[in-house]
Amino acid sequence: MAMPALPIACLSGQPPSRPTALLRGLMVRASLCCAGGLLLGFAVGLPAGRVSAADAAASTRIEVSTGEADGGPVHIIGTEGRRQLVVSAVPAGSDAEKSRDVTRQSVYRVEPATLATVTPEGVVTPTADGSGEIVVTVSGVPGLSEVPETRLPLVVARFGNDPPVEFYGRVVPVFTKFGCNSGGCHGKSGGQNGFRLSLLGFEPAEDHEHLVKEARGRRISTTAPDESLLLLKAAAVVPHGGGRLIETGSPSYRLISRWIAEGARPGDATAPKVVGIEVFPTIRVMHPGQSQQVRVMALLSDGSREDVTPMAQYEVNAPELASVDKSGVVSAAERGNGPPRSGVAALMIRYQSQVAVFRATVPLESPLERMPAATTFARNFVDNHVLDNLVSLSLPPSARCDDATFLRRATIDIAGRVPTLDETRTFLEDSHPAKRDQLIDRLLDSPDYADTFANKWSAILRNKRTDDGLHRHGSYSFHEWIRASLQENKPYDQFVRDVVTASGEAGGNPATIWYRQVVDTNQQVEDLSQLFLGLRLQCARCHHHPFEKWSTEDYYQLSAFFSRIGRKKGAQPGEDQIFHNRGTPQAAGPKGTHPAAVLGGKPAELAADVDPRVALVDWMTAPANPFFARSLVNRYWKHFFSRGLVEPEDDMRLTNPPTNPALLDALAADFAQHGYDLKHLIRTICRSNTYQLSAEPNEFNAEDRQSFSRFYPRRLPAEVALDAIDVLTGKQTSFAGVLAGTRSIQLPDPNFGNYFLTVFGRPNGDSACECERVSEANLAQSIHLINSADILGKLGGDGRASRLTGDAQHDDGSKIAELYLVAFSRPPSLEESGLVQKYLEGHADNRQSAYEDVIWSLLNTKEFLFNH
Known part of the structure; x- marks a missing residue:
């Protein structure tokens, strides 16, 4: 697990004012993972039902894919025509995706030989008109000693009589x-x-x-x-x-x-156009070192098909798992000397304006007995889909996390804070078997849940003051509206409808503030698509999207839904009144005017007195919409797991497929079926065993970054980290312009100056992208935590250290336990307690300073700074 190490020496040139030896000791004992990890205890042997290698090879069949839609003869047209054959060895009783590519282990001949030639790579090239057969024989495959020839009918036409080059x-x-x-x-x-x-x-x-x-x-x-x-x-x-x-x-x-x-002619406008591409195969299980030839067929508007494999472009999204050459041969990475790696690599294929995807599943070679049974692993459908994927990858999951870890993890993720001392003690002492589910329900019912997710949504809805005097009221009102919507559990489809169709002014309808931030139709269509559909359409504003099917026409047709928004001065200075301006919705693009149409749809028939935004939201929130529910559940999945099923979470294009498509579909369907209930979605995710897995890797999954075989540790968000430090030190950060006691997570917008929040990556609210939030640890953060006046000031004075020093009713052991319960939501180990006790005894002459040192050491550990 790659965890950034905190620097021990102050890099400013000044000696650190706190005891680094103590910090070193506590950091070693509060690390997030150990070298061995937690191993699942299963016997190693031949899985039940698994046949021997010899028997498997003997029962393997050979299939040759030719690219013909109807399975008929191979038709090659013209001198420059060609066809890529794909030869597969399919194990008996296995899915086609487990086939092995043997295209380059096959021998080819053509009868008659004057009709065509076939390269060792399986490429058929014509040499004359006529008909005949391609004969394929597989050799060099273990266990396939007697493989019958495969004969494929072949027809070549118009050889030497090609039409002009288009x-x-x-x-x-x-x-x-x-x-x-x-x-x-x-x-x-x-x-x-x-x-x-x-x-x-x-x-x-x-x-x-x-x-x-x-x-x-x-x-x-x-x-x-x-x-x-x-x-x-x-x-x-x-x-x-x-x-x-x-x-x-x-x-x-x-x-x-x-x-x-031929005259370098511009081409024939009536010539058939490419309307799609088809890739074969679409998915394969590929073991390290194996290769797979893919074939790309262009589908033309006249119904014909053309092999464009050599002219397609290929790009792999996970080069650590697989690579691809210019001829479309995908190669799974060889197993190196480091930790084993598995996962799914997606190959993007592009030809002209069309795109397609091939998926390579690269499993480990761990024995299947290491996999838990579904009956013991699955608490809900989330776990079933995760486990199915892990089984396909032969990737055993980590063990379940302990209660203390779950308490802290869930409280941070749902409530945006660390557990209180009383919450921790009560939860750890509770023996009820459903206490984790009960905790999730309590957190969702708390006002802290609304604070946390209001902070999230306010940032990506760009809610911020650009002029403090004029915009304070509107920004604060919009934040409170978001918070109240979440607290009452307003259905997500209604929440989106309220934002997108907002009319009036901020005093009566705070959701109109979104239109203050996204002023023109370009911003509106791009933010709407990214926020609520998971699509980044920015590229299509100027040209056809290079990684998607969306064109400039699609972009401006969607933009037209916002073309009838009117604005006039509102009653509040600096705030506009938003209204529907009667008329036909249309948008001016680079090459003309476009009527309103949803993505992939026909122009909408809208009356002049109907607000087109209503029709847009009707389409967005319809159960059949392929983007809406999937986008939200993917966004929330990332909130709880550090990465989305599609990553980035708002780039859900065809060429960026989910790592677990079945799970994404199931979550989206369940979300829609339950009325777009956000709290139900969070319950479903957090009650799953997948969410409750340990962050400690086992011997197989240390390199897993996409399959959720373990929990992925992440640094605390800036606001949560500052609030947690306030709790541990007992010194509350104050912010001008809000009530005393307001926590960082509760601030209504990002325009509250605070160096800690800035250096720890609080988003500025300048875009609809959650990438504004910086989650990576860096050197500036470490220096600030170790030796800044801000942190040192929190340690001194009348904070927790002072209170512990003056507490004569409890011994040092109780006080040390309190610190660990507050910092880590767990009691200290005997070794940790002894280490701190020894330090306190060595500084009996200045006990408050010693407690300050202990607190300083605790807040600089990874266990404190990371959610794990």
Whole structure:
């Protein structure tokens, strides 16, 4: 577990004023994980029902995927046609996803041999018109000594009679494949070295103009295609800043050369367009060192299919688990010498404006007996889905955390504070079997729950004063409205409806403050999509989204729902009154005006006197909406587990799939079925055994960062950390402009200056992204905790150290126990108690200073600063 170490020496050049030896001792004893971890006690052996390797191999069957939708003959059209075969060894009785790729362990021949050739990589290339068969024989697979030949019908047509090369459909993909039109090359704004292409080829008409007509046409020579600067640069015949991208005579080179020779035409507007891509396979279990060939078929508007495997772009989201080459071969990482690693790697595949995903599940090789049974592990459906995933990864979970850990964890996550001394003592002494569930209910019913999640929502709804005198009332009112909505457990769909359709002014409807912060339609559509749909549409404002299916048309059609918002001065200075301005909703985009339409939908038919925002929210909150519920449950999952099922939590695009799709779907469905009840969702998550797992890794899951086989420790949020320090030291931080005793988590907006909150990463409320909150530990935080005047001031005076010193009714042992119960929600071990007792006895002449030293040491431990 990678935990940042606190520096012991003060880096300012001044000696630390506190005893670092004591701190070292307590930090060693309050670490969050041990080298061995907690091991689950299961016998090691052959799992029940598992067959021997020889029997498994003998029962394996061979399947050859050709890319034909109907399973008919392989059809290859034209001289430049090709087809990638994918050959799989499928174990008997196993799911297809457990198939092993044997494409490169197969032998191919064509009958008749004059019809086509097949490379050792399984690529079929035509050589003449006609029909025949491709014969596939698998060799080199252990246990497959007698494998029958697989015969595939093959038809080749129009060989040597190719239609003219279509610029957008054939040439532009070459530029995309080799990165010519990427954001780091000619596709960036302003181009590169005087030559500009549209980003990823989304504006082919502009690209043709730049290529053929700019620079006096010197980039293209239709009379001598191979002398064209375009080819000379790409093949590095003449110096090229990007180096050699294509080889002279390669298929891509020949394609561009032929397009130039044919007159470098812009293309046929009536030519079939790519309307989708299909990847095979979509998912595979891949053990370390194994590889898998994927094939990408483009689906065209005329119903035809074309193999575009060599021209598609590939990108893996987890390079520590898998890699991919330019031909679409995915390779699972070899097992190194470090801790074992498992998980799911997603391969993003892009061709033109279409995207698809292949998922590689990389399991461990741990014996299945180490996995707990569902009957003992699962407390609700969350655990069933988590365990199913862990079983597929052969990844044993950690043990259940102890009561003290759960108490502190749940109280921090739900109530935004550490448990009180009385809460801790009562909970640890309670023997009721349902006490954890009862704790969750108490926390959800407490005002602290509303404070905590109001702090969260206020930040991402951008609630902050930009002018203290004019905006104080509105910002405070909006924060209180959010808090009251959470306290009463307002259904989430109603909460969103109230914000998005807000009209009036802050005095009567505080939710209108959102429109003070997001003023124009671009901000409104982008914040709405990111906050409530989990979609980042910012890219689509200027061009087709590079990682999604959303176009600029989709962006501006959604934006049109906000086009009829009117504003006028409100009764309160500095606050606007928001109203619906009658008229037809439409938005002006770069290439014209767009009517209002939901994502993936047709233009909405809206009367001029109907507020289009109502129709938008009706679509958003409908049970069939594919984004709304999933976005919220993923956001809340991250709140409790440090990372979302989709990460980042508000980037839920097709090419960023969840690590556990079944769990995400189940949570979303349950959330919708229970009326978008936020407290029900939190109960479901926190009652699960998954949430209650220990943070201590076992011998298998130390490297797990996505499968939730253990709890992932995280630093306390800035507000929680400051409030916890206040509790431990007994000195309350005060803030100007609010009631005395107001805790950091209760502040109505971020415009309360406090260095601690700033350095510990409190969000500024400038965007809808939770990434504003900095959760990583850093050196400035350590220095502040160790030697700042702020922290040293809290330790002295009439705080907890002074009270303990003056308490004559309790011995040092009781006082030490109190400190540990307050700091860590657990009693000290005998070793810890002895260490502190010895330190106190050694400083009997100044007992208050000694207690200050102990408190200082405790608040600098990882156990205190992290939620674990």
